[in-house]
Ligand SMILES: Nc1ncnc2c1ncn2[C@@H]1O[C@H](COP(=O)(O)OP(=O)(O)OP(=O)(O)O)[C@@H](O)[C@H]1O
């Protein structure tokens with residue numbers, strides 16, 4: 001009995017792994033193709049797109065173009081600034097709003113929560129025209145501030161929603177013990193509650209960060225000037241109406257993966273803890 | 282120093298009235314225990330005293346001063362919670378000293394008070410550990426230590442023992458009793474374990490549905506309950522309530538008799554029934570007798586006794602220890 005049980009669970013875990021591995025391959029395949037082709041000559045890209053670069057087809061021409069053309073370092077910097085600042089603001093304000101919603105009883109609490117969560121269902125792009133008018137009126141067009149403001153607004157609903165659920169789970173007794181010891185509400189928030197919802201913060205961080213980094217829409221509309229271009233927008237210069245410099249496009253995209261990968265790795269340990277928090281314990 | 286006075290305290294959460302007019306005076310150095318069924322408002326009342334919850338109306342006085350408008354840290358109270366509520370990221374020492382640091386006390390004084398509390402609770406070996414590295418009993422001792430260090434006028438405990446296992450509960454109970462004696466402090470303690478209430482309390486406050494049913498020493502509540510609720514709540518196994526008509530009593534609705542005040546006699550008792558179950562506890566024996574109309578009557582006999590299940594027996598009630606209640610459950614004297 002025990003043997004068959006063990007064998008059965010082995011079979012089951014093999015099946016689970018097969019499914020997961022298949023999914024991983026499917027998900028990573030396009031990324032893989034982009035990365036290998038970025039190291040090939042233009043001819044090789046078209047003739048044998050699925051082959052690894054070899055001595056003959058290997059070329060760094062794409063990377064050379066990217067680094068020469070335009071100010072790619074600046075684009076990177078812009079992307080990073082926008083992503084990191086937006087992320088910080090989303091996490092800070094999202095967590096504070098979530099704390100208020102979960103901790104304090106006030107009139108209209110649940111209505112407010114619903115209102116803040118509405119943004120999850122309504123895409124912010126629907127408001128593009130109004131946002132553009134607003135930015136023109138305030139003179140923020142072609143500034144990174146415009147992007148940061150828009151992305152903060154875009155990220156807040158999900159952040160508030162997820163974090164307030166987690167914060168309801170933080171022990172009331174702990175917060176009350178802090179109050180009896182004379183901690184201010186801010187200390188209770190920053191020192192007692194935030195550390196306990198760290199996994200949720202990481203989840204929110206990942207889900208907020210990736211759409212911001214990858215966005216093309218708002219940079220194109222709000223900040224298309226040379227000095228405020230982001231990486232995704234910068235890579236577009238290589239896509240022409242008639243000729244596209246595929247070497248450069250693929251190299252730019254490969255480079256664009258790196259920073260977001262680094263940020264993801266920072267958060268992922270926490271993320272995994274967040275996902276499994278309910279399961280184990 | 283440490284008296285507490287509640288005057289006409291009401292509390293409602295939206296439309297729900299939870300505390301419906303509580304008046305209570307606790308004397309200096311007294312150990313008062315709130316008991317009552319789950320959801321009757323014990324914790325809410327304690328949190329109102331602590332200042333964690335605002336009373337809807339009424340006043341809370343600590344040491345003769347009305348403290349309604351004061352924050353919890355400024356009321357001279359300390360509280361111990363059921364879930365320990367230790368700060369997970371701080372060591373035992375820092376857990377105990379945080380409140381004093383926050384109040385801006387000088388370092389040597391903090392160190393001295395922490396040392397005093399940790400010696401008293403034998404926590405000296407654990408001062409540098411974090412709460413995650415302690416057992417449940419040790420965590421609760423740290424929580425008690427954190428309260429002692431504050432030198433409060435009033436200790437508040439909200440079911441501090443209910444997360445501990447039975448053996449540890451007895452030990453910690455003794456420790457709290459010793460603590461009370463040593464510190465001579467005023468303590469208000471919430472529990473729904475009546476053994477805790479009977480053994481620790483100077484006075485017990487029985488709450489039910491947001492009002493006080495009775496306040497008295499454990500023996501007053503046991504020997505002289507004000508109504509049927511208190512009579513049924515204090516004592517284990519529960520008091521038997523028997524329809525007065527079945528006993529030939531005409532001036533009452535129900536008669537209450539504790540299991541220990543009933544004896545089993547061969548014949549000629551007040552009730553007859555068949556033995557339905559016997560519990561042997563060593564020191565006493567609980568016998569459950571099925572008396573038809575009067576229902577299941579529990580009898581507590583001292584020592585060891587044997588009865589054959591389904592055999593017929595007669596029960597004799599001690600008239601001097603029987604209580605008479607009217608239709609509304611009020612005691613008739
Ligand atoms: N924040 C709140 N909002 C609404 N209702 C509440 C709130 N806190 C408590 N209540 C209600 O008040 C009543 C009393 O709660 P309380 O926690 O004081 O009970 P208790 O006597 O301590 O019970 P237990 O023995 O189970 O701890 C309960 O019916 C509860 O539902």
Ligand SMILES: [Mg+2]
Pocket residue numbers: 323324325
């Ligand atoms: Mg309670």
